[in-house]
Amino acid sequence: MTPAPLTFDEPEAKAAARLQPAPVIEVLSAEKVFADGTRALQPVDLTLRAGDFMTLIGPSGCGKSTLLGMMSNLLQPSEGRLSWWRGGPEKIGAKGRQIGIVFQDPTLMPWATVESNVRLLFDLDRVPASESMPRVRDALARVGLSKFAKHYPRQLSGGMRMRVAIARALATDPDVLLMDEPFGALDEFTRHKLDADILDMWQERSLTAVFVTHSIYEAVFLSTRIVVMAASPGRIIHEIIVDEPFPRDESFRVSTRFANLCADVLNALSLAQKPNHGAS
Amino acid sequence: MNSNKAENAMRIGAPFAVGLALLLVWQTLCTAYAVPSYLFPKPSDISDSFGREWHTLFAALGTTLKITLSGFAAACVIGILIAVIFVQSKVIELAFFPYAVLLQVTPIAAVSPLIVILVKNTTGALIVVSTIVALFPIISNTTLGLRSVDPGLLNLFRARRASRLQILLRLRVPSALPYIFAGLRISIGLALIGAVVGEFVAGTGGRGSGLAYQILQAGFQLDIPLMFAALALISVAGIAMFTVMLVLTRLALSHWHESELEARR
Numbered sequence: 217m218t219p220a221p222l223t224f225d226e227p228e229a230k231a232a233a234r235l236q237p238a239p240v241i242e243v244l245s246a247e248k249v250f251a252d253g254t255r256a257l258q259p260v261d262l263t264l265r266a267g268d269f270m271t272l273i274g275p276s277g278c279g280k281s282t283l284l285g286m287m288s289n290l291l292q293p294s295e296g297r298l299s300w301w302r303g304g305p306e307k308i309g310a311k312g313r314q315i316g317i318v319f320q321d322p323t324l325m326p327w328a329t330v331e332s333n334v335r336l337l338f339d340l341d342r343v344p345a346s347e348s349m350p351r352v353r354d355a356l357a358r359v360g361l362s363k364f365a366k367h368y369p370r371q372l373s374g375g376m377r378m379r380v381a382i383a384r385a386l387a388t389d390p391d392v393l394l395m396d397e398p399f400g401a402l403d404e405f406t407r408h409k410l411d412a413d414i415l416d417m418w419q420e421r422s423l424t425a426v427f428v429t430h431s432i433y434e435a436v437f438l439s440t441r442i443v444v445m446a447a448s449p450g451r452i453i454h455e456i457i458v459d460e461p462f463p464r465d466e467s468f469r470v471s472t473r474f475a476n477l478c479a480d481v482l483n484a485l486s487l488a489q490k491p492n493h494g495a496s
Numbered sequence: 497m498n499s500n501k502a503e504n505a506m507r508i509g510a511p512f513a514v515g516l517a518l519l520l521v522w523q524t525l526c527t528a529y530a531v532p533s534y535l536f537p538k539p540s541d542i543s544d545s546f547g548r549e550w551h552t553l554f555a556a557l558g559t560t561l562k563i564t565l566s567g568f569a570a571a572c573v574i575g576i577l578i579a580v581i582f583v584q585s586k587v588i589e590l591a592f593f594p595y596a597v598l599l600q601v602t603p604i605a606a607v608s609p610l611i612v613i614l615v616k617n618t619t620g621a622l623i624v625v626s627t628i629v630a631l632f633p634i635i636s637n638t639t640l641g642l643r644s645v646d647p648g649l650l651n652l653f654r655a656r657r658a659s660r661l662q663i664l665l666r667l668r669v670p671s672a673l674p675y676i677f678a679g680l681r682i683s684i685g686l687a688l689i690g691a692v693v694g695e696f697v698a699g700t701g702g703r704g705s706g707l708a709y710q711i712l713q714a715g716f717q718l719d720i721p722l723m724f725a726a727l728a729l730i731s732v733a734g735i736a737m738f739t740v741m742l743v744l745t746r747l748a749l750s751h752w753h754e755s756e757l758e759a760r761r
Contacts, residue, residue: 290655309657317655323648327670327752339666340656368752 237266239302240392240424241287246296248282248450256282257450259296262443264392269418269425271439273432273481274488279450280428281396287426288317288394316385318395322377324369324384330356331365334384348387355387356380358417375406382410386417393418393425400430411437412465419462432485436477437469444481446488454484537721542728545721553710557729560691560706563619564737567626568687572680574627575634582635583642583668584660593639600632604690608697622694622706629690630683634676641675642668674753677745684737692730 243262249255257279264270264287272280285291286298289305300307300315308315324333332339334355338348356362359379369377378398385393395414399407411434418425429435435442436458444454458477460468468474519539525531526538533541546553578596582589608625615621645667653663695708707726714723749755 288655290651315655317652319648319651321646321648323646323652325649325667325670327673336652336666337656340653340658340662370752370754 237268240264240266240268240300241426242299242302243283243286244297244299246286246293246298248279248286248291249294255449260452262452264424264426266424267422268441269415269427269439270441270443271435272426272428272443272445273430273435274445274450274485275447277450278445278447278488280445282450283445284394284396284426284428288315290317313392314388314390316388316390316393318378318381318385318393318398320397320400322369322374322381324377324380326369329366329368330361330372330380333369333380334387336384337388351387351389352383355383358386359383359413375402375410378402378410379413382414382417386421389421391424393423395425396428397430398427399434407431407434408466408469414438415462415464432478432481433469435481436474437464442481444484444488446485453488456480456484534718534720537724541721542724545719546725546728549722549725553707553726553729556705556707556710556726557733559619560688560695560708560730561733563622563626563691563694563706564684564688564733566623567690568630568684570623570627571630571634571683571687575631575679575683576638576676578635579638579642580664582639589639596632596635599628604629605693605697608694612694612698618698621698622691625694625697626687626690629693630687633679633682633686637675637679637682638672641672644675645671674749674755677741677748681738681741681745684741685734688730688734688737 241264243260245259245261246257247255247259248257260279260283262283272283274280282291286293289298289300289308301313307313324330325336328336331352334352335345335348338352353362353365356365359382361376361379361383364372364376369380372380381398399410402410414425414427415438417423427435427438439458442456442458443452444456445451446453456477460473460477523539526536531538537545578592582592604625607628608621611624611628612618612621615624642664649667650663653667658666691706692708695706696712707730710726711723714720714726
């Protein structure tokens with residue numbers, strides 16, 4: 217069995233509706249072999265287009281975090297390259313395009329207040345407080361934490377800390393939001409709430425998002441595109457388009473379409489689990 | 497709130513009561529067995545001696561404290577600077593850390609005669625001794641602390657192309673504060689030990705001498721109550737400095753660090 221093709225012919229109607237969005241991040245035959253010889257990722261081609269909500273899903277060790285790390289320019293590919301807005305990494309930065317990053321953990325500075333944490337990226341770019349504070353307040357208001365601006369991270373719950381991390385990423389008004397299993401450690405209710413919030417923000421700001429997750433349900437609920445990955449070596453094996461209109465709400469979660477899509481993802485994932493899939 | 501106050505009262509009251517009880521037993525036993533004060537003085541003998549000699553003793557304490565605090569301050573500055581240099585590159589740390597360990601393992605009593613010879617000014621020599629003794633915990637704790645940075649935060653800083661200086665001041669130093677303070681708490685006691693040991697070896701005399709000299713003199717003259725009084729003063733000074741460090745730690749960390757959480761409740 218040959219691996220599934222990496223690009224898909226979208227339904228014509230959908231392609232027209234999208235007005236052929238410009239590529240935002242292109243992964244061009246990028247692979248990653250770590251210094252100890254671990255092959256984290258086979259050569260991968262992937263194009264993230266403006267307006268996508270792309271989910272990377274797969275078992276542990278499938279290289280989804282590595283791929284996200286390369287897209288955020290934190291990791292360099294061993295071979296191949298990436299482009300951002302059809303250019304090099306110089307396109308990203310204080311003066312250029314903004315990439316917002318949310319990690320698995322909130323990664324807040326415990327010694328700083330919520331407000332200072334959200335302001336961090338501005339401070340690193342030496343943006344004066346008079347300019348950054350209104351945006352910090354907006355971002356905090358957006359995640360519903362205005363009342364907690366002067367609190368310290370330890371005084372907040374896990375879900376609230378994650379909201380601070382999201383506010384920090386959103387405050388700089390990013391073009392792309394990269395999220396690495398941001399809600400993995402949260403309980404189901406909090407996760408659903410934050411999923412819905414993330415979708416709202418993605419819509420209202422016309423964001424482009426990449427979201428790494430372990431959860432099939434989360435992937436189906438959030439995404440326009442689900443990229444299914446397999447482990448050892450890490451690679452992309454399938455892509456599923458979720459052609460469900462927005463806004464999505466809880467009724468989508470209990471619909472037959474949702475169940476069918478989940479089954480599709482599950483099938484793609486279990487194909488990847490079979491050892492020696494080339495020989496069978 | 498009430499239980500809080502009760503606990504605070506216990507915290508001070510309980511050790512105080514134990515001390516008082518011990519002093520009473522000591523006084524009673526010495527009186528009962530008529531132990532001569534040149535062998536083992538009663539608490540009342542010590543306090544009498546203190547009453548007579550307090551002027552000299554406090555002057556000596558002043559000298560010892562001046563040396564201790566100067567040594568401690570020098571150790572803070574030098575130790576933190578060395579740690580900052582260590583974390584800049586693994587090579588530097590690997591090359592120099594063994595020599596920092598050398599500072600720690602060489603008995604100060606063996607080195608201090610050399611320092612007293614090398615440094616002409618006696619006070620200066622004693623400050624050097626005190627600094628050397630206090631240095632190592634600050635270097636090792638600060639180095640550990642500056643390295644103990646949340647890797648996620650470090651990634652965030654790097655993704656934002658933060659400069660080395662920004663990473664140091666905004667990330668490494670705040671992360672290291674709990675470690676630095678733990679080091680300082682150990683070092684302030686060591687600085688006092690260094691000041692006293694140094695003076696024992698240097699054997700300074702006359703005006704401007706510290707508490708170690710008072711203890712030596714009292715020993716020569718078999719004025720054991722005075723010796724005890726000087727000893728007690730050293731202990732009290734040590735406890736006081738340690739307490740000040742505790743309070744400073746609490747002021748700096750209580751709003752965020754786990755180690756001070758209980759203190760806040």
